[in-house]
Amino acid sequence: MSTQTLILGLGNVLLADEAVGAAVIRRLESAADPAAPLRFVDGGTLSFTLAVPIAECPRLIVIDAAAMGDAAGSVRVFEGEAMDRQLRRHAKSVHEVSLADLLDIARLTDSLPARRALIGIEPALIDWGDELTPAVAAAVPVALERVWELLARWDAADGPTA
Numbered sequence: 001m002s003t004q005t006l007i008l009g010l011g012n013v014l015l016a017d018e019a020v021g022a023a024v025i026r027r028l029e030s031a032a033d034p035a036a037p038l039r040f041v042d043g044g045t046l047s048f049t050l051a052v053p054i055a056e057c058p059r060l061i062v063i064d065a066a067a068m069g070d071a072a073g074s075v076r077v078f079e080g081e082a083m084d085r086q087l088r089r090h091a092k093s094v095h096e097v098s099l100a101d102l103l104d105i106a107r108l109t110d111s112l113p114a115r116r117a118l119i120g121i122e123p124a125l126i127d128w129g130d131e132l133t134p135a136v137a138a139a140v141p142v143a144l145e146r147v148w149e150l151l152a153r154w155d156a157a158d159g160p161t162a
Contacts, residue, residue: 006057010064016129017136024063055111066120073135074122083118
């Protein structure tokens with residue numbers, strides 16, 4: 001059996017493309033095998049309460065709108081230390097706590113997931129709205145594929161566990 005993976009979608013569903021993390025999580029959860037060792041969490045706009053599920057899983061995949069300077073709808077994967085650097089570079093947050101803060105808590109408690117990745121999707125619009133823009137909506141299947149690819153690669157590298 002594979003190692004438990006927390007798949008965390010972030011974002012505010014009231015702000016157009018900021019909701020992409022939640023949209024991807026819903027699609028992943030509906031497509032996943034219920035017996036798979038996956039835990040899906042819609043993390044909303046972040047909270048210190050997410051420190052516990054992050055600490056409990058040795059693998060973490062986060063899906064979020066990310067300002068990367070790319071074309072709207074671009075999808076990039078930041079894994080391990082590349083994820084840490086991306087979060088530090090864009091550490092400002094209007095939320096109660098940033099994802100970088102949550103990972104720092106995990107570091108301090110020696111519970112940082114050994115395997116971690118951020119799947120960032122470049123937003124076109126972060127403003128009031130209840131739908132993703134066309135470019136970001138078109139990126140959702142790409143983000144789904146990146147999640148499945150990461151899981152398959154990590155499973156192959158980690159091998160079977162007892």
